Amino acid sequence: MQTPPPERLDRKLLILAGTLLIGAIASLLDSTIVSVALNDISADLHASESALSWVSTSYLLTLALVTPLVGWAVDRFGNKRMWMCALTVFLGGSVLCGLAWSVESLIAFRVVKGIGGGMVLPMVQTILAQAAGPKRFGRVMSLVGIPGQLAPILGPVVGGLIIDAAGWRWIFFVNVPVILVALVLAQRVLPSSAKGGEVKVDRRGIMLLPPGMVALVYGFSRVRDVSQLTDPLTLAVLLAGLLLVAAFCVHSARSADPLVDVALFRSRAFSSSSLLVFLNAVAVYGPLFVLPLFYARYLGYDSSTIGWLLAPQGLGMLVGISAAGWLTDRYDPRLLILGATVLSVAGTVGFTQLSADTDDLLLGFSLGLRGLGLGVVGVSILITAYLDIPSDRIPRGTVMIAVVQRVGASFGTAMVALLLSVNLGSGGGSGEAGADPAAYANTFWWVLGMVAAMVVPALFMPKRPRTEAAAEEPAAEAAPSAEPGAGAGADCRRG
Secondary structure (H helix, E strand, O other), X not given: OOOOOOOOOOHHHHHHHHHHHHHHHHHHHHHHHHHHHHHHHHHHHOOOHHHHHHHHHHHHHHHHHHHHHHHHHHHHHOHHHHHHHHHHHHHHHHHHHHOOOOHHHHHHHHXXXXXXXXXXXXXXXXXXXXXXXXXXXXXXXXXXXXXXXXXXXXXXXXXXXXXHHHOOOHHHHOHHHHHHHHHHHHHHHOOOOOOOOOOOOOHHHHHHHHHHHHHHHHHHHHOOOHXXXXXXXXXXXXXXXXXXXXXXXXXXXXXXXXXXXXXXXXXXXXXXXXXXXXXXXXXXXXXXHHHXXXXXXXXXXXXXXXXXXXXXXXXXXXXXXXXXXXHHOOOOHHHHHHHHHHXXXXXXXXXXXXXXXXOHHHHHHHHHHHHHHHHHHHHHHHHHOOOOOOHHHHHHHXXXXXXXXXXXXHHHHHHHHXXXXXXXXXXXXXXXXXXXXHHHHHHHHXXXXXXXXXXXHHHOOOOOOHHHHHHHHHHHHOOOOOOOOOOOOOOOOOO
């Protein structure tokens, strides 16, 4: 029996995809473009390492907090209205970040920007899923996903060129013309969607989980050394965070429609995959905080040079993600994760030896090797994540994976900043206080430990039967991601 030809991607759908991509490109680049500006921001705003980490952490954590609400907002207000709102908030946040007068104001404005950015990427998938239908969704998302996989390469390079030419504030101002064009095109191209009726939202969950996550990350970032674990304010913040998150877990287990479904962690495959996603995000984003500071403060490189020096990790991830689809069709994902983790560990070892004689070519090769391993891990995880999850709960699972990935990225950044501050022994100093290569090397020993820790949950993942592998291929192809470091997609409409 002859297989009918696939439905073609018509001009209208391609224009819609291009319009959404223009709006999404600024958000895609934002997660990595700021990394090369950290030293300039620190010098200009007199920011300590711990405060500086919140420039990245606040944005990434806000992405995690916004993600579970996207499906409700789209159902309640409609696709077009929410897309325009997300871009407008992101635009306003970009302008405010460029005008920031202190590190505290910059952190606050990054939160505003994260609210818009957190809605943009899930909505790209939601709108295209509705417009393309299940038979064309995988192909159109593959086209949109290409720039997403290039973002880890282009972000640091483009950011470095902008900073050297015009200063760090322009990495935010450059979003303005892009978003304005995206708003004009969206007004003309996006189909109007009817405003939904009253849609149920987990209000109690909103009151428990976001404040709890913020309190935990903030409390953790306050710890400079062991003695500060007894600081009353730090202990109070950490305890409040733990209580709020614990209360949410109890609420989620009892609720029929929770903000995020913690009952999914009863699945061995899903819980192991979630821990791997968390550790993978730590391994990807943590070094993006410490490496630019080492290159700038100790080796004295300018921002554009730093951007090019960071590019190999993104290039390695692009190769790893591209190859992972072919590899997972032929080999057990558990073995791929274990092998790719070994590559990532090998690529991290070189950074534990940072010194005055550091070879840039060796570090570039190490970054590429890290990226290759982490890219394969990111895709392989999601091949097994939903093995024993009922199909009607997979949308909730994809939301949970997206939240875990973004929390891992924010935790990784905060953790590396804390370790660097402790190793520098500067008590939160800035500027030339960071010119000690041993401090950066010691910090990477902890990063190496986090990367190596991925072996443990990988060993607990169930083996995927070959028959299931063949059956799952269409589902896997239907959910590619445009987000760097995510490995695979998440349709964030709650089921």
